[in-house]
Amino acid sequence: MKFLKLILVLLFIAVPLVASAEKAKTIDELAKMYDSSSCKSCHAEIYAQWEKSHHARPLMGVKGGLMLTPLALKKGEKGATAFSEDDPKKMKIKNYPCFKCHLPQAVTSAEDSVAVELTEALLAKDSAKVGKLQITCIVCHNEKAIIHKRELGEPKKDVLYGKKDVASHMDAKFKKVEKSAIMKDSVFCGQCHGTGPNFEFDQAFQCANLYGSYLHSYVSGGGTKTCQDCHMQKGDHLIAPNWNDQKATEELLSKAISLDIETLGYEWLKKAGALVPKIVVGTKITTTAGHRIPDG
Ligand code: HEC
Ligand code: HEC
Ligand code: HEC
Ligand code: HEC
Numbered sequence: 001m002k003f004l005k006l007i008l009v010l011l012f013i014a015v016p017l018v019a020s021a022e023k024a025k026t027i028d029e030l031a032k033m034y035d036s037s038s039c040k041s042c043h044a045e046i047y048a049q050w051e052k053s054h055h056a057r058p059l060m061g062v063k064g065g066l067m068l069t070p071l072a073l074k075k076g077e078k079g080a081t082a083f084s085e086d087d088p089k090k091m092k093i094k095n096y097p098c099f100k101c102h103l104p105q106a107v108t109s110a111e112d113s114v115a116v117e118l119t120e121a122l123l124a125k126d127s128a129k130v131g132k133l134q135i136t137c138i139v140c141h142n143e144k145a146i147i148h149k150r151e152l153g154e155p156k157k158d159v160l161y162g163k164k165d166v167a168s169h170m171d172a173k174f175k176k177v178e179k180s181a182i183m184k185d186s187v188f189c190g191q192c193h194g195t196g197p198n199f200e201f202d203q204a205f206q207c208a209n210l211y212g213s214y215l216h217s218y219v220s221g222g223g224t225k226t227c228q229d230c231h232m233q234k235g236d237h238l239i240a241p242n243w244n245d246q247k248a249t250e251e252l253l254s255k256a257i258s259l260d261i262e263t264l265g266y267e268w269l270k271k272a273g274a275l276v277p278k279i280v281v282g283t284k285i286t287t288t289a290g291h292r293i294p295d296g
């Protein structure tokens with residue numbers, strides 16, 4: 001009996017230890033857990049495209065803006081948000097609901113100490129540290145690759161998910177690639193590109209909801225293309241637009257947006273002998289995008 005008790009006690013001590021050992025305590029540990037640098041040697045072109053993409057800098061904002069800073073500010077301070085606390089040490093993962101889409105691995109794999117370290121880094125404007133947190137290859141090709149978890153289970157730790165099965169994949173850690181049920185579909189992107197306000201938090205708020213616009217405007221209007229068809233031609237992982245590259249973005253937008261103007265000039269005979277010049281300008285702006293632009 002005593003022996004059984006001892007085993008039970010040990011079990012209770014061991015379980016939380018194991019559970020916490022699986023989660024990252026620091027930004028470096030979290031970055032390492034999802035580190036994709038091993039993919040570079042074989043998938044060099046895709047890696048170079050991804051490195052320039054917004055997915056590689058999801059907490060940096062456009063032009064390195066460190067856009068999570070308002071949450072890191074002290075409660076009551078000018079610019080602070082409802083998610084802010086009066087002491088950076090009190091910040092927890094749930095104080096950053098943004099992680100749902102900007103850094104999903106923080107929700108599943110990070111301790112609250114990561115939120116404290118991030119808060120301190122944001123306040124110190126430590127871009128190098130914040131920039132370590134990325135939507136890496138592993139976030140998309142493992143963590144976000146399965147959405148029907150009741151039927152298909154959680155993503156396996158040593159398996160990547162792609163467009164097809166690869167029985168022996170040469171990566172040192174990910175020895176196999178399995179076909180994902182959603183990788184080629186818009187719903188894959190929809191996980192983060194938003195359907196509307198985020199009601200599940202104790203303080204609802206809204207960020208991206210472009211996937212909502214895609215479903216309720218484009219698809220319902222007869223659109224047939226997927227996000228990947230338009231944004232990832234030939235597997236392009238830049239997934240443009242890249243707002244930091246102004247020239248390329250201007251080119252993309254000028255191809256995508258057209259402005260038709262029709263004008264009619266006439267003179268209005270207000271009363272005998274009094275002609276008033278008038279103009280009617282009709283404008284029509286159309287886009288080839290599969291959703292509203294801009295989003296947000
Ligand atoms: C040693 C070389 C090597 C490394 C390292 C490597 N890969 Fe691969 N990977 C390949 C090769 C070769 C294929 C293609 C196999 C085929 O087509 O039969 C492949 C296939 C894939 C596929 C499936 C492609 C598809 O059509 O869906 C994905 C996804 C993938 N790799 C992702 C990664 C990621 C992510 C990493 C880093 C964690 C990585 N690979 C590291 C060589 C490598
Ligand atoms: C539903 C998923 C989702 C949530 C939750 C979310 N975001 Fe976003 N956010 C996105 C996506 C996707 C983009 C980029 C695409 C777009 O704007 O359409 C984006 C873009 C942004 C941008 C503009 C681009 C930039 O990098 O400067 C800011 C700022 C931003 N988010 C801040 C936040 C903050 C702060 C929170 C938390 C309070 C948050 N977001 C929560 C998905 C989300
Ligand atoms: C934002 C999510 C996302 C990220 C980040 C991402 N991928 Fe992909 N990847 C996809 C999607 C979606 C597809 C399927 C595209 C399609 O339908 O053609 C894909 C396709 C691929 C393929 C197959 C390409 C082909 O043309 O057949 C390989 C290989 C691959 N990814 C490797 C990588 C590597 C390596 C990285 C990191 C450098 C990476 N991916 C990062 C979403 C992502
Ligand atoms: C894990 C969540 C996630 C997934 C999955 C994802 N994205 Fe994103 N995406 C984001 C976030 C967050 C940003 C904004 C990063 C920033 O702040 O600059 C973004 C940025 C972008 C941008 C750059 C434009 C902009 O406004 O920032 C495009 C285009 C884009 N995503 C398209 C896609 C497509 C297409 C897919 C599917 C193949 C996809 N994304 C999958 C989270 C995601």
Ligand code: HEC
Binds near residue numbers: 189190
């Ligand atoms: C029919 C083609 C098409 C489809 C389908 C499509 N897009 Fe776009 N998207 C565009 C075009 C065109 C733009 C304008 C800039 C450009 O050319 O990249 C754009 C812009 C964007 C932007 C920048 C938004 C902004 O604020 O200006 C994001 C993010 C994005 N798309 C994500 C997605 C996602 C996620 C999906 C799927 C749910 C999707 N797109 C489906 C063509 C498409």
